Amino acid sequence: VLRVSYDGLEHQEKEIFLDIACFLSTTSHHYLFKWEVEVKKLLDYRQVYPNIGMKVLIEKSLISYREGIIEMHNLLKELGKSIVREKAPKEPRKWSRLWSFKDLQKVMEINKEAKNVEAIVIEQHQEEFLQRRIKVDALSKMNRLELLILHNVNCFGTLNYISSELRYLFWDYFPFMSLPSTFHLDQLVELILHHSNIKRLWVGKKCLPNLRTLDLCHSKNLIEVPDLSEVPRLTDLILEGCTEIIQIDQSIGFLRELQYLNLKNCKKLFLNLNVIFGLSSLRSLILSGCSKLLNSKMLMDQRHTEHLENVDKNTNVIQLPLYKLLMFPFHFFSPPKPEDSLGLLLSSLSCIPCLFDLDISFCNLHQIPDEIGNLRSLxxxxxxxxxxxxxxxxxxxxxxxxxxxxxxxxxxxxxxxxxxxxxxxxxxxxxxxxxxxxxxxxxxxxxxxxxxxxxxxxxxxxxxxxxxxxxxxxxxxxxxxxxxxxxxxxxxxxxxx
Missing domain, CATH: 3.30.750 (Transcription Regulator spoIIAA)
Structure with missing residues (x-):
């Protein structure tokens, strides 16, 4: 009876059913395939039109919705997994989806092309991370991979290639010091590498035209954020807890769609805060614990930063008049007082009409400037x-x-x-x-x-x-x-x- 209900679905509805059956979280330690909002988002990255398809599944009682959580009966989950396995029950590298650590391990050990794999979601408890490791070289041989979620998976090996079809990458404790130098992630929308071993994401420029979220929080070895001038649609940049980061490339100032910037506890970060003047869509700015950043000597009055808008369209090079270039170093000999720097920052932030959230806690500030009153949208x-x-x-x-x-x-x-x-x-x-x-x-x-x-x-x-x-x-x-x-x-x- 259950198989008959599945067979009566349209192709897109079947894909949604299989994704939910294989990946729906039955535990509380993670959220990705559990809450309706996240499930719909990830299904959307799989290009299966979740709003329509999930409504059909609910009407046919194949899934249920309660208090924001998507649920599916265990028998239906087993049905979906058996359908994924049925053509090659003992060869997981030929399946379209992988959801079990043991099956992923088999695929990695064989280390052969896995051309059918489109989605991998492996979620483990923290204790399991410490108990077992997996060599992930075979990930470089999955050319059709669209969705990759590795939560509390202890990985090692080499990563020479990432599928150009990838739209969502969540990989905490990412073990490598950078992304593969040859990657072409034109489709990628979210890149989330919590607690990673990343030191530099990439060298030079990389084109990620669809990337909306870049989250590297608590990546203790990260020392810099590279050129982002070819990541024009970025809305969320999260670097919280990246305690060793020293600099963010000045191209951040050209991210006109950036809405959320979290630099909490980036204690060593030195950034010319003038670049923030160009973030016209910024809604939330988190600078908690960034006392060094707020005492920046490089902060100038906004009246002297018109050059930030004068950008060569072909090279993204800031055109700075010669006399300003010659005067620029003298800011180092007469650095502004902390409250003066903060005052200039607050004055400039008042020009961002949608800023509603500002966090400058634990920044060793001895005075809050009068300019705080200019932030009328807060x-x-x-x-x-x-x-x-x-x-x-x-x-x-x-x-x-x-x-x-x-x-x-x-x-x-x-x-x-x-x-x-x-x-x-x-x-x-x-x-x-x-x-x-x-x-x-x-x-x-x-x-x-x-x-x-x-x-x-x-x-x-x-x-x-x-x-x-x-x-x-x-x-x-x-x-x-x-x-x-x-x-x-x-x-x-x-x-x-």
């Missing part, structure tokens, strides 16, 4: 872990602000007037004021009054929306270590409607 601001005594009065100009984080500001003594909250246009908002371990904060009664007044504005504005939309809203206010007084308050809305 909704989330994290200033925690810095050394300032008070905030500038211009903070009240941030009328879109929903969340202000001041945790671990151990020198903070005074709170300024907080912003007047504008009417929210978004539903499902979560925000708050976070003051944890601010032991020197004084005038507690005044602080209480200001904090509760600001939070009530949030509540009143959101209550109106919640009644209209029948949503449940949660507000969290944490005020701890007020001198010797500890206070925590949770403000909760019950489910409305």
């Amino acid at each position: 909704e989330y601001l994290n200033l925690g872990g810095n050394e300032f005594v008070t905030l500038p009065s211009t903070i009240k100009e941030l009328s879109n602000l929903q969340s202000l984080n001041l945790e671990h500001c151990k020198q903070l003594k005074y709170l300024p007037e907080l912003p007047t909250i504008k009417e929210k246009t978004k539903v499902g908002y979560y925000g708050g004021l976070y003051i944890f371990y601010c032991p020197k904060l004084s005038e507690m009664e005044k602080c209480y009054s200001m904090v509760f007044s600001w939070m009530m504005q949030n509540l009143e504005v959101t209550t109106i929306l919640s009644f209209v939309s029948h949503f449940c809203f949660v507000r969290y206010l944490s005020i701890t270590e007020f001198g010797d007084f500890r206070f925590t308050c949770n403000l909760l809305f019950p489910q409305l409607g």
